[in-house]
Amino acid sequence: MKKLKLKEAAFVNVLVIDDHKMVRDGLKLMLQSLNRWMPFKVVDAETAESAMTKIGKENFELIILDYRLPGLSGADVVYRILRFKPLAKILVLSSYDELAYIQSMIDAGAKGYVLKSIEPAEMFKAIKTILSGNVYYCSEVAVKLINAAGDTALKIDKAKKLLTRREIEVLRMIAMEMTNEEIAKKLFIAKRTIDSHRQNLIHKLHVKNTVGLVKVAYQLDLITG
Template sequence: MKRLRILIIDDHRLVRDGIKTMLETQSANYDFDISEAENGETAIEIIKNRDFDIILVDYQLPKMNGAQTVEQILFYKPKSKILALSNYDEYTYITNMIKVGVKGYVLKNISPNELIKAIETILLGKKYYASDVSGKIIDSEEKREQEKRNAKIRITRRQSEVLKLVATGMTNDAIAKQLSLSKRTVDTHRQNLLLKLNVHNTAALIKKATELAML
């Protein structure tokens, strides 16, 4: 019977107990060695001194959140395998966790069967995301662009014209000729773009305009 050393990081005692109970229903195949931490700091102290086959970590933790905790864990133990276990399939939570290097993300309403499957998948070196979670990631690429387009910053039609031409690499003089304007007019439009996007030069302007999907 395979021994699995598991660390559960969650600030709610009942949640930790619930996860343990879920795991115990699957104890036919595994000998679980379960440790617990109720916050990030405690978890980090624990992992400094012990190794774990897998670590389950919530996102919402007091002080250091889940992502920060994962970052620290991976700093001290870079090869740690970490599964995020959360109540929320919030896009921000998911992407923050993925960014810092978790190997999977599931919701707390997961079945014991699926929890084990997730753990096993991760132990095999693969990643595991609950179907709702991965759907959310994939969907939101489109939503993100939409949201950015609807962001507060609004440029006028003329400014947009100038911005797009600037982004092609044209000089203000060339843009002026193309739009049949004085070069000075284009200069000012450009200046106003810098003001609106709160940047001070063209490099930052183009970068920000790209992020805001203005190009």
């Protein structure tokens, strides 16, 4: 992992909101283990009320919260935070993977949504992405959002947010039954680069193999797009 250059603060001030102490403590340990690449100061809160009090007293570069908190949904908490701090960057870390929960948090203004099953390396990637001003969804969440799009144009638009232009190009060629060697020759790049793109696609789209990639390509109408 590359060290992130911080322009102003000596550390990234993070607020973790979760009603389970084990989760809060686990996140603290994980973030502290990443201090070599990005120094963190971690503050935690068990309830929305406690979180709002702390948000009123200091600024946080990032707020990480669960979907469900005592007495409130995560979406309600996001709305409350953004009314008070409109520029707050909020990352949802939850075990809830249902589309309705995901969409409600995004609609409320969260900048990212990841599942508690992700690896620390991906959590770090999500944090870096959101701190850089972009959105981040883990692969399982991203695929649900893509598949939920009502028409082809929307699906392709969502896919473009998840995949790079080159990855979409490679995915289309994979679905056309082209080998890695043929794709490399067509795109004038090394075969090992295509191998890397294929593995990235499998990871991002949360499929097991080439058959899964082809299915996604057809769902996105990339063959005729």
